[in-house]
Amino acid sequence: MRVLGLDIGSRSIDAVWLDGDRIVDWAVADSGHDPGSASAAFVERKAHDVIIATGYGRHVAKERFGCAAVTEITAYGLGSAALFPEAASVLDIGGQDTKVISLGQAGRVVDFEMNDKCAAGTGKFLEVMARALGFSLEDMAEKAREARAGIAISSMCTVFAESEVTGLVHRGEDRARIARGLHEAIAKRTLGSLKRVNARGPLVFAGGVAKNPAMVDLISSGFVGEVLVPDEAQIVGAYGAALSAARE
Amino acid sequence: MSDQAVDYHPMWDELGLDLPTHDALLEAVGQLFGDAYLTQENRPTGMDYLNFVMSEVHGLRIKELDDFRKSGGKVFGTFCLYVPEEIIRAAGAWSVGLCAGAEFAYDEVEQIMPRNTCALIKSFMGFKLAKVCPYIESSDLVIGETTCDGKKKAYELLGEIHDTWVMELPQMKRPEDIAMWKAEVRELVKKAEEITGNTITEDSLRAAIKEVNDKRRALQRIAAASAADPAPISGKDRLLATQVAFYDDVPRFTQMMNTLADELEARVAAGEGVAPRGAKRVLVTGTPMALPNWKIHDIIEKAGAVVVGEEMCTGSRYYQDLVPEDGSTLDEMIDAVAEKYLDINCACFTPNKGRIDDVIRMAKDLGADGVIDLSLQFCGLYEMESHGVEEAVRAAGLPVLKITTDYSMEDVGQLSTRVEAFLEML
Numbered sequence: 198m199r200v201l202g203l204d205i206g207s208r209s210i211d212a213v214w215l216d217g218d219r220i221v222d223w224a225v226a227d228s229g230h231d232p233g234s235a236s237a238a239f240v241e242r243k244a245h246d247v248i249i250a251t252g253y254g255r256h257v258a259k260e261r262f263g264c265a266a267v268t269e270i271t272a273y274g275l276g277s278a279a280l281f282p283e284a285a286s287v288l289d290i291g292g293q294d295t296k297v298i299s300l301g302q303a304g305r306v307v308d309f310e311m312n313d314k315c316a317a318g319t320g321k322f323l324e325v326m327a328r329a330l331g332f333s334l335e336d337m338a339e340k341a342r343e344a345r346a347g348i349a350i351s352s353m354c355t356v357f358a359e360s361e362v363t364g365l366v367h368r369g370e371d372r373a374r375i376a377r378g379l380h381e382a383i384a385k386r387t388l389g390s391l392k393r394v395n396a397r398g399p400l401v402f403a404g405g406v407a408k409n410p411a412m413v414d415l416i417s418s419g420f421v422g423e424v425l426v427p428d429e430a431q432i433v434g435a436y437g438a439a440l441s442a443a444r445e
Numbered sequence: 446m447s448d449q450a451v452d453y454h455p456m457w458d459e460l461g462l463d464l465p466t467h468d469a470l471l472e473a474v475g476q477l478f479g480d481a482y483l484t485q486e487n488r489p490t491g492m493d494y495l496n497f498v499m500s501e502v503h504g505l506r507i508k509e510l511d512d513f514r515k516s517g518g519k520v521f522g523t524f525c526l527y528v529p530e531e532i533i534r535a536a537g538a539w540s541v542g543l544c545a546g547a548e549f550a551y552d553e554v555e556q557i558m559p560r561n562t563c564a565l566i567k568s569f570m571g572f573k574l575a576k577v578c579p580y581i582e583s584s585d586l587v588i589g590e591t592t593c594d595g596k597k598k599a600y601e602l603l604g605e606i607h608d609t610w611v612m613e614l615p616q617m618k619r620p621e622d623i624a625m626w627k628a629e630v631r632e633l634v635k636k637a638e639e640i641t642g643n644t645i646t647e648d649s650l651r652a653a654i655k656e657v658n659d660k661r662r663a664l665q666r667i668a669a670a671s672a673a674d675p676a677p678i679s680g681k682d683r684l685l686a687t688q689v690a691f692y693d694d695v696p697r698f699t700q701m702m703n704t705l706a707d708e709l710e711a712r713v714a715a716g717e718g719v720a721p722r723g724a725k726r727v728l729v730t731g732t733p734m735a736l737p738n739w740k741i742h743d744i745i746e747k748a749g750a751v752v753v754g755e756e757m758c759t760g761s762r763y764y765q766d767l768v769p770e771d772g773s774t775l776d777e778m779i780d781a782v783a784e785k786y787l788d789i790n791c792a793c794f795t796p797n798k799g800r801i802d803d804v805i806r807m808a809k810d811l812g813a814d815g816v817i818d819l820s821l822q823f824c825g826l827y828e829m830e831s832h833g834v835e836e837a838v839r840a841a842g843l844p845v846l847k848i849t850t851d852y853s854m855e856d857v858g859q860l861s862t863r864v865e866a867f868l869e870m871l
Contacts, residue, residue: 253858270866294859306870311863 201245202439203236204272204432205254208292208320208405212239213435218279218443223432228254228292233261251438253293267441269434270296270309275444276437277401278304281425286396288387288416289434290406292320297390299397304437308394317353318383320405325355326379329362330372334409338380340373341411347378353386377411384415391420398422403433453504456511460583463576470549470577471503474737481743485679487719489712491705492678495685498693502736503579506692510583513539519641522584523691524569525592526758526789527614529630529782531768533588534653534695535645536637542691543587544578545569546735548852557602563823564851565735566595573603580692581607586640588633590614592793593826610636615787616795623787630783650778654768660690660699664764666706671753672811675718676726677709680752681742682719687759688736725750725868728808730800730834731819732827733758738852741819741860748865753811756804757819762789765803792826800830801837808843814871815844817864822851844870 199221204211210232214222222243226235232254240248240262247265250258255266269289277287278300287298293316299308316322327337341347348370352358358379365375391400400420406412407430417424427433457467478499498506510520519538523530524545533540548564550571558570572578581587589600589611600611612629615622634645643649667686670677686702712718727750729741734757742752755761768785772778790800808816816838820827831847838845846867850856 268862268866268869270862271869306866309863309866309870311859 198247198443199245200439200442201240201243201248202272202435202437202442203239203248203250203252203258204269204434204438205232205236205250205252205258206292206405206434207253209431210235210239210254211432211435212236212242213432213439214243214245215436215439215443218440220436223429223435225431233257237261247442249438249442251434265442267438270298270306270311271441272434272437273403274298274300274306274437275304275440276433276435277403277427279436279440280427280433281399281401283399284401284425285398285422286391286394286400288391288396288400288402288407289404290319290383290387290402290412291404295319295387295390297387297394297396299394310390310394312390316355318386322355322358322383323379323406323409325359326362326376329359330366330376332372332376337376338409338411341376341380342414344371344373344377346374347381348374350375350378350382353382358382380409380411380415384412384419387416388419396420398424400424401433402426403430405431451504451508453508456508457503457579460507460511460579461576462579462582466575467503467577470547474502474547477737477739481681481739482685485681485719485746487717488682489678489705489708491701491708492682492685494701494705495682495689498689499685502692506694507579507583509694510539510541510580514583514585519585520583521637521640522581522587524587524596525590526763526791527590527592527786528588528612529633529786531650531653531657531782532630532633532637532645532779534656535650536634536641537643537649538585538637538641541580541584542688542735543569543581543584544572544736546688546738546852549577550575558599561823562595562599563732563821565733565821565824566599568735568852570599570603573607586610586636588612592791593824595823614793616793618787618794623784626787627780627783630779630786634779645775647773647775647778650775650782651770651772654770654772654778654782656695656699658767658770660695660702661764661767663699663702663706664690667702667709668754668761668764670706670709670713673713673718674726674812675716675720675722675724676751676753677712677718678705679719679742679746680727680729680755681739681746684734684739684742684752684755684759685736687755687763688734690763692736720749720751725815725871726753726811726813727751727868728754728756728804728811728813728816729760729819730756730804730816731831732821732824735759740850740852740854740857741817741848744857744861744864745817745868748861748868750868753813754807756800756807758791761803761807762791792830797830801834804834805837805841808838808841813843815846815867817867818845818847820847820849822849
């Protein structure tokens, strides 16, 4: 069976084409202002027997393509376990939310936690902070990784943290150290969530923010257990969604 | 809500409601009801009665209260299960619940209360301040209780603008606490007699006990039928029945709910249901859901599962226990009423292990696949108890999802994802 897994997130749309359980292709596009057309382009791109959608836009996709849908939690659990059969837990930091998942047998979700209403500590948060610091996202991560010590950031609300960062910049603080402080604050918050779901290692760190080397360093050094980062961290959800079709 | 044959505006005006705001409220509630309820499939025909009640919830029912008061009757507004309806009815008065299930006039409320107050308290105060709850405006007396610090203080504020009487509820269930509560119920007897000018007699209390027990028995039948797979009634519809139980005319409601229960029992016998056999079954426990708060049930059932029970004040806590009907003297009957009410397992008591036992027993009896523990944000009592509930449910081998929310709709997207993921986990 040929399956198209679509992960329609707030920042990106990720697609994985499976034949049986072999990945034949994958792609990532910006959600932009018209996520419907972006996902339709993926649907038309390659032949498939079944579509299964996950992510923020899964219900819209369900209506539009008449397909099945599965939550990101289940999708990330299955995708992570398929990539790393030894995985015991998953951390996914996406564009607008953070999920921590504790896994049982064969990628089955045993417990999970999601951030509630706001985007604190997510990809969107990092984008706003990079702009406040005058860095590109990539530069900010690089500077944060190299900085010797972070400047403590006390607020995790995107709006308050932005004011705090602006204040620090105006005071002439080192931007690299502010960037590190921001990454440390997110890592601390994330490690707290992992503790609450009793996440054990090995931990799969997936989602767009797993491409940020400073975050990977900080999570790896703070987590008790091995941290595994997939080569294509962004497509784990789409992959898991596609795999869930086979499980149905 | 809409299509009213009668124009109730003059009556609402006479009650002192703010008409434009009240019209807007009715329209919003009507829309909410349409989206949550009228989109459901295979509903029992017995629900037509509750649809009708909802369409006239600020209309015909208020007219009945109005007629009753104009003929000399008294109406008592209550906010909590612990206020014994039997005593009120035995004095010839009627008891009604107060509006507290929607976000309303928080800007005004926050002028006199902290923002970090639970939605239930902010809501009832908002309805009062904005003058849009015809139930409180029809109440000759509001009877409060000391079930949490927030309500205790809110009744002081309410007391400045509406006649309010507060019953002191103990926080433990030791013999001396039971004695104190019995004395408190006797104070209510005196107060009810004073307000109504009627005397509570053995006969009137016996009749009231029987009447209110009958209402609970009807709700128990609906709850028992919900144990069947496929479920013969949605959780939303059962929740609505319990919510309406606080407002409606007692004998009529009992009769209509028994008719509904007959239908549900026939459905169970025929293997008919509102969701396919094998649909995921969820027990909800936690803080009450005052009308028109259907948020969590709506999210769960729109995700394809069915709510099979509510261990909450708008659920089993309201109807699971009856007052013994064998008391022969007035004193015995008042004691029996007091004892029954103190048996309710609210988080305001310490310890409150009975609630956890109820959750586990109900999950088992109703064949639940998982439990959702719901707290209203800033309801310290239920938020604190959540951990113990979670541990106990897990120990019983069932998954549990903890949700803290309020009446706003801003977290519906996130909550839907969490609930759907939880259902996928079951």
